[in-house]
Amino acid sequence: MDAFPTGTRRRTLVAATAASAGALALTACGRGGGGGGDTSDDPGVRPGEELAALADVPVGEPTFARTESGGEAFLYRSDETTVTAYGAACTHRGCAVQPAGDELRCPCHGSVFEAATGEVVSGPATRALPAVRVKIENDRIVAE
Template sequence: MTASREDPSPTRRTVVTAVGAAGLAAALAACGSDDDKDSEPAGDASEKEEGGGAGGAVLARTADIPVGGGKIFKDEGVVVTQPTEGQFKAFSNRCTHKQCPVTSVEGGTINCPCHGSKFDITDGSVKQNPAPKPLPAKDITVDGDSIKLA
């Protein structure tokens, strides 16, 4: 009568327990850190304070931004415009309606494809709803022909 318990197949309880343990181990591993990673955030913070790092990197050349238009920098989350020659502005690339990324700068506006919102390239103000408020301004610096995020 002991022959029925000699089946080598794992039980459902064993499988569920193993999967749960593997998931817990993965979560704990993701929360862990090593000494090299712990030192990186402090280095990044000091570089930003000193004007180095990502904040000091050249975002674009002034010649890259058309007069009366602009350029979207998706990875940096910014749109840089040049409303009039030599005047550069920067705004968030996220529409204030549903946070969709804007995808074009045409006809004097920054345009969101999701619901049709349009923003003025001069000040980020809403030119066409449904956006409830202007695009937030971003700080940039122009040094010679280089445009940098501040």
Template structure:
């Protein structure tokens, strides 16, 4: 009887389920896809700001002297909602909701425009029209009037 050495090839060990090997390309693609998805979820696909509640008629919003001619101010009404008041010409006033129509963030007055610090929308100071998105709708106009030295919400 001849002794033949048994040829024994080891079987490969099974790959553990908890360990996944990702190539750089797969990791970059997955990370990019997740990042884009997160960004879209954060911004939403459409303008989803809450409905605007107008200040109560007769409510004093600002003193006319506090609203620069050719510019404006952002104030809060009695309910704490942001209101933009502008005075394009001496004695003429207009007002808009101070909430961005994209997602409802309060706008700020900057460089002669109304800017949304949340997603970068920009609005015309005197008309509330969209200058740059993602907002697609203008700021909601609010009725105001001059009463003596005050800017008040109109009926």
């Protein structure tokens, strides 16, 4: 004999699946839980860490970089000798921003940032992406 009356097992499975999907969606939208307000300004890039070879960052295009320690940033090369870098997590809730032409867009809630400056173009984010100080050293881009 079945321990669950007819249909109860199916309702229980559907409810558990829906709860799991909700938890997964919330996890994807933030780093470090909490779910409220703007996130930390620390992109995890440490001084002295190499981000990329200069030749791997095209002029005028945002380029994603991950350091050996796991720090993440977008690099932007405005000309042959000028590179800026910004944290890769949206300042609204911490979702990973994605390049879209000369902008960085948050797929979770729609914030848009200027790739060259990290400034907010449209919200809900209210703060710019955190700047990462970088320098060009022997044709490599290194965090300062």
